[in-house]
Amino acid sequence: MEMPIDRLKGSMPPVVTPFRQGEVDEETYARLLEFQIANGTHGLLVNGTTSEPASLTIAERNRLVDIAMEVSGGRVPVIAATGSQSLAETEVLTRHAVRAKVDALLIVTPYYTRPPQRGLVEYYLEVTKAHETPWMVYHIPGRTAVSVTIDTLAALKQRSPTFVGMKHAVNDLALVSECMARFGADFRIFVGLEDLSFPMMAVGACGLMNAVGNIAPRPLSDMCEAVWQGDLATARKLHEQLFEINQAVFYDTNPIPMKYMMRRLGLLADNEHRLPMVPATAEVEKRLDGVLARCGFLDAGR
Numbered sequence: 661m662e663m664p665i666d667r668l669k670g671s672m673p674p675v676v677t678p679f680r681q682g683e684v685d686e687e688t689y690a691r692l693l694e695f696q697i698a699n700g701t702h703g704l705l706v707n708g709t710t711s712e713p714a715s716l717t718i719a720e721r722n723r724l725v726d727i728a729m730e731v732s733g734g735r736v737p738v739i740a741a742t743g744s745q746s747l748a749e750t751e752v753l754t755r756h757a758v759r760a761k762v763d764a765l766l767i768v769t770p771y772y773t774r775p776p777q778r779g780l781v782e783y784y785l786e787v788t789k790a791h792e793t794p795w796m797v798y799h800i801p802g803r804t805a806v807s808v809t810i811d812t813l814a815a816l817k818q819r820s821p822t823f824v825g826m827k828h829a830v831n832d833l834a835l836v837s838e839c840m841a842r843f844g845a846d847f848r849i850f851v852g853l854e855d856l857s858f859p860m861m862a863v864g865a866c867g868l869m870n871a872v873g874n875i876a877p878r879p880l881s882d883m884c885e886a887v888w889q890g891d892l893a894t895a896r897k898l899h900e901q902l903f904e905i906n907q908a909v910f911y912d913t914n915p916i917p918m919k920y921m922m923r924r925l926g927l928l929a930d931n932e933h934r935l936p937m938v939p940a941t942a943e944v945e946k947r948l949d950g951v952l953a954r955c956g957f958l959d960a961g962r
Contacts, residue, residue: 665794665824665846665848667737667763668703668737668739668763668764668794668824668825668848668866668867669702669848669866669867669884670701670702670703670866670867670868670881670884670885671700671701671702671703671867671868671870671873671877671880671881671883671884672701672702672703672704672705672737672739672850672867672868672869672873673696673701673704673705673710673868673869673870673871673872673873673874673877673880674705674706674707674708674709674710674711674741674869674870674871674873674874675689675692675693675696675704675705675706675708675710675711675728675874676692676710676711676712676874676915676918676919676922676928677689677711677712677713677715677716677724678692678928678929678932679930679932679933679934680929680930680932681932682932682934684716684720684723684724686723686727688928688929689724689727690727690730690731692874692927693727693728693731693732694731695877695927696873696877697731697732697735697736699877699878699881700877700878700881700882701736701873701877701880701881702736702737702867702881702884703736703737703738703739703763703867704728704731704732704736704737704738704739705739705741705766705869706724706725706728706738706739706740706741706762707721707724707725707740707741707742707753708741708766708869709741709800709803709829709871709914709915710871710874710914710915710918711724711741711915712915712933712934712937713741713744715933715934715935715937718749718752718753721753722753722756722757722760725738725740725756725757725760725762726760728740728762729760729761729762737763737764738762738763739762739763739764739765739766739796739869740753740757740760740762740764740765740766741765741766741767741768741798742754742756742757742765742766742767743766743767743768743769743770743798744768744770745770745771745772745773746770747770747783747786747787750767750770750787751786751787754767754787754788754791755791757793758791758793762793763793763794764793764794764795764796764824765788765791765793765794765795765796766795766796766798766827766869767784767787767788767795767796767797767798768798768800768803768804769797769798769799769800769801769804769806769808770783770804770806771803771804771805771806772804772805773806774805774806775806777808777809777811777812780806780808780812781812781815781816781819784797784816784820784823785816785819785820788820788822788823789820791822792822793822794822794823794824795820795822795823795824796823796824796825796826796827796848796850797813797816797823797825797826797827798826798827798829798852799826799827799828799829799830799852800827800829800830800852801830802829802830803829807830808826810835810838810839810842813826813839813843814842814843817843817847824846824847824848825847825848825849825850825866826839826848826849826850827849827850827851827852827869828849828850828851828852828853828860828865829851829852829853830852830853831853831856833856833859833860833863836849836860836863836864836865837863837864839864840863840864845864848866848867849864849865849866850865850866850867850868850869851865851867851868851869851870852869852870853870854870854871854872854902854906854907854909855903855906855907857870857880857883857899857902857906858883858887858895858896858898858899861883861884861887861895862887862892862895867884868880868883868884870906871909871914871915871918872902872905872906872909872918874915874918874922874927875905875918875921875922875925875927875957876902876905876957879898879901879902880902882894882898883895883898883899886898901955904951904954904955905951905952905955905957908921908947908948908951911940911944911947911948912940912941912944913937916931916933916937916938916939916940916944917940917944917948919931919932919933919939919940920939920940920944920945920948921948921951921952921957924948924949924952924958925952925957925958
């Protein structure tokens with residue numbers, strides 16, 4: 661593996677995919693990536709859930725990976741989410757990301773199928789066996805309808821030398837401690853639920869892959885660095901400051917609230933989605949405006 665494993669840590673937000681009249685707005689996407697890097701983000705996650713990958717074609721997802729690699733230029737790691745509902749699509753997306761020389765892969769458990777644990781093990785081994793790129797499981801049962809057990813993670817750790825960790829987007833703090841105890845401190849766990857950012861990092865998670873990083877990258881990177889320095893009081897304070905904005909992310913299906921808030925802050929020209937996703941309702945907009953005002957984002961003229 662070319663990338664030192666200790667570089668795979670910190671705040672790595674899943675950057676949204678901007679649309680303009682139905683098409684991917686590549687210029688704005690590149691600008692959002694630059695915004696992340698300029699504001700202290702430790703790495704870029706491409707085609708995460710917040711990026712609405714299910715609404716993108718394979719070619720579009722691959723193009724976003726290429727743009728991220730061009731913009732990053734090696735300044736920060738790029739992690740490509742390459743999972744899909746089918747083995748064939750996941751293999752195509754993974755091959756492209758590997759050829760693009762991303763720093764790591766994030767592969768979601770295949771959704772809708774609801775496979776048994778032994779099927780998950782074989783699926784991941786099949787996808788990654790030909791590549792040397794470090795890879796992680798994306799564990800988000802609320803979206804995929806399948807969980808990953810500690811024994812499945814152990815089987816992958818034993819049989820795949822490039823398996824290095826997971827993004828954990830489920831309310832299960834105990835699994836983090838169990839992974840640390842069983843696999844050691846080098847096992848990479850990224851927090852995928854905003855409300856658990858500080859608690860999971862306090863018990864061993866190495867970083868964050870949170871949607872809220874699209875509008876607040878600096879506090880998230882500062883939180884990570886405070887934890888690394890052992891300054892848990894500062895990390896907890898940052899977590900508390902983000903509490904309401906973290907909850908606002910889920911006033912509707914992610915990234916509907918996120919894109920609206922980004923529009924209000926001037927990060928997006930429009931909060932456009934592709935069906936079946938739709939923009940925020942007037943009621944949700946009003947609630948989000950209140951959150952942005954109370955959290956000081958609108959006053960700051962962002």
